[in-house]
Structures are given as C-alpha cells and as structure tokens.
Amino acid sequence: MQGKYNPEKIELKWQKYWSEKNLHKADTETSKEKFYCLEMFPYPSGKIHMGHVRNYAIGDVIARYKKMRGFNVLHPMGWDAFGLPAENAAIKNNVHPAKWTYENIHHMKKQLNRMGLSYDWDREVTTCSPEYYKWNQWFFLRLLQKGLAYKRASYVNWCPECATVLANEQVIDDKCWRCDSVVSQKELEQWFFKITQYAEALLKGCDELIGWPERVVLMQKNWIGKSRGVEVDFYVEGSNEKLRIFTTRPDTLFGVTFMCLAPMHPLAEKFDINPDNLETIKSKYGDIEVKEGFFTGQYAVNPLNNERIPIYIANFVLMEYGTGAIMSVPAHDQRDFEFAKKYNLPIKVVIVPKDSAAVRQCGSAEERIISPGASELISAFEDDGVLINSGKFSGLECNEAKDKIIEHIEEFGIGNEKINYKLRDWGISRQRYWGTPIPVVYCEKCGIVPVPEKDLPVILPEDVKFSGTGGSPLLESDVFLNVKCFKCGGGARRETDTMDTFVDSSWYFVAYCFENEQQREKANNFFDFNSSLIEHHPSLSYWMPVDQYIGGIEHAVLHLLYSRFFTRVLNELGISKTSEPFLNLLTQGMVCKETLRCPQHDWLFPEEVKDSFCIHCGCAVTKGRVEKMSKSKKNVIDPDVLIQRYGADTMRLFVLFAAPPERDLEWSDKGVEGAYRFLNKLWTIVYKYIAAVRQCDSATETSELPNYHTVILLRKTHQTIKKVTNDIEKEYHFNTAIAALMELSNEMSSFEAKTDEDKAVLLLAIKKTLQMIAPFAPHIAEELWESIGEKNSVFEHDWPEWDENLARDEEIELVVQVNGKLRAKILIPAGLSDDEVKQKAQNDPKISEIIGDKKIKKIVVVKGRLVNIVI
RNA sequence: GCCGGAGUGGCGGAAUUGGUAGACGCAAGGGACUUAAAAUCCCUCGCAGCUUGCUGUGUGCGAGUUCGAGUCUCGCCUCCGGCACCA
DSSP states (O other), X not given: OOSSOXXXXXXXXXXXXXXXXXXXXXXXXXSSOEEEEEXXXXXXXXXXXXXXXXXXHHHHHHHHHHHHTTOEEEOOOEEOOOSHHHHHHHHHHOXXXXXHHHHHHHHHHHHHHHTTOOOOGGGOEETTXXXXXXXXXXXXXXXXXXXXXXXXXXXXXXXXXXXXXXXXGGEETTEETTTOOBOEEEEEEEEEEOGGGGHHHHHHHGGGOTBSOHHHHHHHHHHHOEEEEEEEEEEETTSSOEEEEEESOGGGGGGOOEEEEOTTOHHHHHSOOOHHHHHHHHXXXXXXXXXXXXXXXXXXXXXTTOOEEEEEEETTSOSSSTTSEEEEOGGGOHHHHHHHHHTTOOOOOOEEOSXXXXXXXXHTHHHHTTOTTTOOOSXXXXXXXXXXXXXXXXXXXXXXXXXXXXHHHHHTTSEEEEEEEOOOOEEXXXXXXXXXXXXXEEETTTEXXXXXXXXXXXXXXXXXXXXXXXXXXXXXOHHHHEEEOTTTOSEEEEOOOEEOHHHHTTXXXXXXXXXXXXXXXXXXXXTOTTOSOOOOOXXXXXXXXXXXXXXXXXXXXXXXXXXXXXXXXXXXTTSOSOSOSEEEEEEEOOEEEEEEEETTTEEEOGGGEETTEETXXXXXXXXXXXXXXXXXXTOOOOHHHHHHHHOHHHHHHHHHHSSOTTSOEEOOHHHHHHHHHHHHHHHHHHHHHHHHHHTSSSOOOOXXXXXXXXXXXXXXXXXXXXXXXXXXXXXOOHHHHHHHHHHHHHHHHTOOOOSHHHHHHHHHHHHHHHHHHTTTSHHHHHHHHHHTTOOSOGGGSOOOOOOHHHHSOSEEEEEEEETTEEEEEEEEETTXXXXXXXXXXXXXXXXXXXXXXXXXXXXXXXTTTEEEEEO
C-alpha cells in the first residue's frame, strides 16, 4: 500500500489483524519466562481521558517490548465498576446503575482497542458482576473466620438529609456535597478489616519494595507511622483510678506539669465536672484551629517524682491514638507550651542543650521551675540534650535517659515499653447500593450470622429505586432484606451495607491470573467452595507477583496499601505464594495543560478566546497556570478528537515523547504535530527507498563497506539499538529512546543509497527502526514492516541485537582542556594509549601556543573523552 | 510544622561514575521549491562583546572540595507533592 500515510486505515487494519490472530493472548502452557504487566484498571466513568491514555500507552510499550524480548506476557485489562457515580447517574437520569456501567464499559473498551493496546481480553474482569464480587464476599467470610473482619461503633460523617454516611472527600466545608446540609459526626456500627494487625508486617515489607519509587515507599511508611515509646500509669489523687498515657519522650517525664484527656476518655465521665464544659470541648474535637481545654478539678501523681499534676480535658487529644490521654511537658513540646501559656500553667525545664555554656545558663532554670510565667522561654526546646531536674537521671543524654527511664518504669511496674502505629483499621461499610453486599444476616436469636459459602453470591436486588434520599436503596427491597437465619431458620434481616470499592481493587490482579470467568470458577482449587484443602493454584503461582505495575501517584497509599494487605492475607490463607503483590511500580505523572481565565466567565475553553479576549464579554483573558486536565477547568483534550485527526500512533508517540513517564506532562498541540511529522517522515523514508530496497536479496551485516556514509549509517544503527534498548530496559526512559530513533531517521533521510551495499545497509537501518518503533507506534510499524516485504507480525520477531564492534566509533573527538577550560577539539583514532593521546593533545598548534613556555604540572586523561593539561 | 521531590535556552526536555552543558522535539528568524498557499527541504538559533571567528559568560542564590561541578559537600531562596493536633 503506497501513497500517503493514512493512520485510520492502517490502524483499523492492524487492530483487526491482531485480534483475529489472537496475538495478545497470554500462553497458558509454556516454558517461557513470564512477565506480568499491569496498569491500574479504570473506573468506567463514560469515556477515557488523557490520564488513561498516558497510563495505558506506557503499559503497552512495556508489554509489547517484553513480548519482543521473548517473555510470555500477561497484559490484562478490566473495570473497577462499582462506585458512587453510577448511583448518581441512576438518581439523575433514572437509569439502573448496571445499565449505565455496562454501557460505559462497552464504549470505553472500544476506545481502548482503538488505541491499539495489546490486551488479552479473555481475562477481562468486571468488579460489578456477581461472578467477580462473590469472591469479595468469600474473602470477607474468610476474614471474618480469622477474626480479621469485625463490627464496631465508630464516628462517621453523617448527612441527616440524605440519611447516609459520607466519605471524608464528600464533605465540603462541613457540608454535604449533594444537598448542602451540615454534616455531623455520628456514631455508627461499621464493618472493619483489621489491617492494623499487619502494621509491622507491612512496614517490614517496605524494605522488599526495591522496585518501587522511594517516595511511595516512604509515604507507605509514614502512613503506617510507627513510633516507639512507653505507656505510663499516673495515679489519680484520691481514687483507685490509674491514668495511663503514651509518650515517645520518657526522658521528659520529670517535666510534666499537667495532663490532658480526650473529651471521650472514659475517666471524664467519672470526674465531677460541668457537663456543659465537656460538651463545648467535645464540639471542638477535631477542630484544628483552636486548642481548648478546661481543668477537671482532679490531680494526678507523677509516678517518678510524686509531683501533683492538674488534669485537663482538651479538644486536641485524640481518643484513637495512644491511650486517649497525654502527659504535657510544655518546656519541650511546642503544642503543650502554647496550651500552658494560654492557661497560665507552669513550665518546667528538664532538658538543656549539650554544650556547657547553655547548661550553666539554664542552670538558673532550677530556681524558676514551676513558677508560672517566670520562664523566659519563647518556645519549647524540642531538641535532644542533657537532662536536668530529673532526679537520678539528671546529667544523662536524652537517648540514654530514654532507655534508663523505660527500664525504671518497667522495673517498678508503672508501665511498659510500647510501639504505636498511626495506621487505623480499614472501615469498609458503605450505605450504598452499587457495591458488594456484605454477606451476613442479623438474627434476633443468633445475632450476626455469616452467609454460608455455598449460598454465595449474595446478589444485589433489582427491585430498587434511586431517589437520592432516605439512605441505601437496599433498605427498601423486601426480597433482599427479609431472609431466614442460616443457623436457626428463624426470621432474619440481611446486612444492607455494601463494601468499599477499594475491596474490589485489592485483589483484581489475582483474578487476571485465571483465563476467563467460567474457567476461573471451575478450574481452580482455592476458589472451590467445597474444598477444605486450600492450595496454591498453578496459574497463580506462575503469574504472581505482578512484574510491572503502572498507575497514578494518587494511589500511593490507599490502593497500594490495601493490595499489600490483601496479598498478605491471601498468603496466610495459603492461596498466594507471594506476600508482596507488585515487584516493580511505575507512578506516572499527570497530564497537564494551560488554563485560560476570564474575569467574568472564569475558566474558558480555547474556542472561547479570540486574540486573547473573551468572545462573550470582550475581557482580556489571562493565561492561568498549567494544571492537571479537568473538565471544570476546561483544559481537557479529548483522545477521540486526537485519534480522529492524527491516529492512535501519533497520540501514543507524543505522550511518550513529551516527558519521562514519572514526570508531569504538559500538553502541547504543536508537539503532537511534531510526533505526526516524525511518523510521516518515517513513512516517506520507507517508500522513497522501497523500490531500490526491494531489489536487494537480503540485508547484509558486513562491516567491510567502502562508502564512508554507509559505515556511518551502519554504526548509527547499532548505536541506536544499544541506546534504545538501554533506555527502555534501565529506567523506562521512552522520551530519550524515541529521540534516538528520530536521530537515526534523520540520518536515514539524508542518506543516498547508490550501491547494493548502500541499499542493504539502509534496509537494515529501516528494519531495525521499525522493530524498535513498534512498541511505541505499533500500527505504522506493522504496516511498513509488511511493505518492505516481511511476513508475519513485527511482534513475532525478536527485538534487535546490536554488535558492540559495529557500534564503536573509529575516530573520537578528543576534547582538550587547559586548566579545565575547553581549548580545542581534535579528531584522533580510537584506542590510542594515554601517552599517545597526551602527545597528540600537546602537539595541537592551538594548545602548544597556549602552553607556550609555561610549565606543565599535570595531565589528566579521561579515556575516549578528554585531556586536561594543568599549567 | 514534619517528610519527600524539583529548579538547566523563548518552551517541553537531554547530559554514563564528577569529564564537550543544551541531544531530540516545539516555537522563532532566514532561504529554496510554488502563480500562490499548505506541505516538504536547507540554514541559523543560551546570553554578551567585537575583528563573524573567537573571547568572555552561563544549569535558582552564596560558599567549598577537585585538574575539572548541572552532577559531590555546606548554608540559603523559590516552587510542587505527601502527611499533619500522632503525644
């Protein structure tokens, strides 16, 4: 097919070819080494956006490249199909969430295929299908059995108007995002997964994540938030009660001047305090702006020095962390310091900087201990130092003091060393319809009764209405709601909460390991309900873990942490051999574009601007910041439009070329045209020489070629293979790999093939270029590959190899520096000895002139690069 | 506040282990082809100076190490991201 480059025509042709030949299917039985390449599956919101395009283009390059390198590649795709938008669409458009979701999936699947992505669709998963979510339920039951799923009361965001729980993200300025009612905190019974039991394992596992970006690992570590400290009992004066606190600074125990309880602390109930005061503080609980508290009238006794310490109740003390009570050391904690100043509480210095002058200076602090307001401190001293005023521990350095004091505390039975984590259990209950029903029933006699495995899946009922008010639609389905107890056969009510959609995505990578949903059901052991013998399934142990995972940084904590948690549980259940799901992680940057703003009309589409004035009001339009593409900011580019105009190959190429994968990418319409030009150029090169090239029998790889330019092209070809291979292999630097291919193309387009040998070398260069461009722009590669007379798909050929000898330059450009400054460049043959190089450098007329009769102190030679003469 | 990351031409971005700063692309300017335009091709392109070839200078700022620093060390500045009452 000659003529003009017509992307649409060839792209559809090759997409059909791939699908008919089943080219993207993962082998089930093979001796080949496996490579599991996975991109985060999308939420079927309606249509794909540029973020998807980037994510999936990156994944596709890796999958196709690995296939060409001879791996058995698993490259699946599916749908994160449960979730709120479907329910909102149901309310708004009176369409069932399932219909809305499946229509979106249908459309988006077409879009993905139009991009030419190499998915094995036989392994597609859709999380809203009962075949999929019954496994959510199965996992839930296993977790319940192991005590890893439990129900307890907790505080949640509650919208009284919608009668539902809201996620933190859905509360905007303390109001419901949907109805604008003021959101309150409500105590509600919720299901939890006990992820905290795995805090230490997940933290330790972080060290295994060597293929992850450091910052993601760090974010995981911070999220888990381990800290070592000690729990200490303070006596409550005049009662048998003990007040237990947690601190990471036992070295400051002698500096405690007051204590604070969380307003929900059980002791608060026992104290004789004004209930109004308590209510006020409770209402300010969680308010970051103010730190408030009040004196309970009660005193505690410091177990180390028997000092009498007032007990306060304060809004900033969290019930969820530590023991819900703190000791306050205003001299060495800034927040305590501010609180002490506000309520005029004593400040006692117990740690001073290590250097002696400061010790002496602060020595005078001895006199003003516990004298409120006397302290000259303007802020807390939080650094490490030396202890003073601390009984037998005075004079010790902080770290040593910590150990000694912990020892002392344990010896006298006042408390114990304690490790705390910030990680909380994972609340999975959602009062929504479009999610996995939690498989339990409530029986008046038997209480919580799990649905037996053989009765799974608990299917979402169809007879529901979506009004948008009055809570979960499941509450209105009698068929769903009223069941017989699985234990006693009596009347029971089904759980109407559904699971957080993060449950669905915590194990979907496991589901892909099985060939299709039918087979998944019958061909495995662990999914077999009747089998008490749970074994590692061969498919699973073959494919897991995922070799390369690719997705947005926004999932750095939640999804990735949940998946790690699930994989550990699966491992303990004997299902998965691996304890970490993702070997290598690539977090791609956002796709951004310039925004346009009009003072009157806010964000504008580019079409709404003419000569930098708003077409509606004539106001001068200012260029906003470059921001992540979003509908609301009117700076989105629709992939469909782009494909229509330039084709999928151009879109893919641009997105891969404009920035390295992990960095943010700034959209440039002109840049897209550049990518399109490059593909056209490639097309022209091939067709310009195709007639001549066809006459050659085969490409020869001999290096004994007479023509200088031919040698250069051959060398460039081998250098490019080396460069592109290394760029892909090393850090997935696709932008520089593509740049190298552009360089080679530039070389080819200025090359004139006269002799047969010239033609042979050119054909070789063309072939290798097509093979190397194939993972990036697969359609044009296939088309041109066919055009030069190759049989079979380009993807069925091995990735090109380079010859180190042919890639080596015969001559090198030697840089000559004098005193570190560039003074000359000379061409010398490669492989000279250091002495010869030194000689040549000094013999250069310019250099010898500069040196003149000055004395040479030293000559530094960097092989193959430069000479530096120091005079 | 704490923890990360990043600052390189008009722009996106390149630069092995410390070794020619600015690959590749975009934009811009000039030229060729054309009746004309588009497309394509060729040339120029960090800044400053003049003798147009060179000299000086240049990777956020200031020091330092080194024969040599975009890269390493120390001290600042700015931007971005994450966490944030975590005791």
